Amino acid sequence: MIAETVCSAVSAAGLGIAVVTAYRKRFLTAARLAAYSLVPIGLVMTGVVGWLADTALSPTAWAGFGVLGAAWLLFAGTRAVERRRAGADADRKAAGRAGRAERAGRDAVAPTASAPSLGGTARGTARPGARPSATPRAADAAEDFSDIEAILKKHGI
Template sequence: MEATDRARREDRMIAETVCSAVSAAGLGIAVVTAYRKRFLTAARLAAYSLVPVGLVMTGVVGWLADTALSPTAWAGFGVLGAAWLLFAGTRAVERRRRGAGAGREAAGREAVAPTASAPSLGGASRPVGGPAATAPRAHGSAEDFSDIEAILKKHGI
């Protein structure tokens, strides 16, 4: 037990030393950048350089060092990965099934108002009780595109 605690403390010390060295190097680069009269870039570099020291001071680095070297934590990450794969796989299958089922349902249903998508020609050009209002539309492929062709011709396309 005591050897494990000592190993964890050593790991934390190494991580804290690395973070401190990275911060010191970044601050040095920021000083050189400020000397070259690029103050905005220097301030940004200083801000980035202070992040590792802040993480050490809050204890995040120690927690990460303990987590990164723990086999239980890695097993937990594996379980989380497996759960994510299961979620993603079931969503993909669900989408595939829903996409195929929606096409079959739409083909089997008739339109509620088949002339609702017909282009409007105005009230004076077509009688109210005329043949277009009483005759059902033909369900051929040429008839399906006649409305679109009429619209395109109207706009000169």
């Protein structure tokens, strides 16, 4: 009974504020205030407020909320343990794969198999169209820096 009275008073006060706001020619704000003010009285009329008041004062309802909280904690706890175990299993599998790859690398049949990608072939001949290995890379680096210096000078840096 008290909850219904409080909700009705809140609605009446909100509608009064909405009328004053509309008088000040702020119609959009007044309409929004009126909408918010009608919510408590609508809840009283549908019986939700009475149900909530009965629920809030019921020890059985509070015990039910406690049981729901315990269930949620169990779900969350088991999920966390499951994720932790999955991460540990993945780490162990990755470590096992790395160990197998390392052992396979030591026992490789053709250790120079990747030599063509480095610029030469397995026989030591250069690729066609490749630069001779006698030219130092320092000259290339100096040319790159001269381009950068020219750009910086152009911008006054």
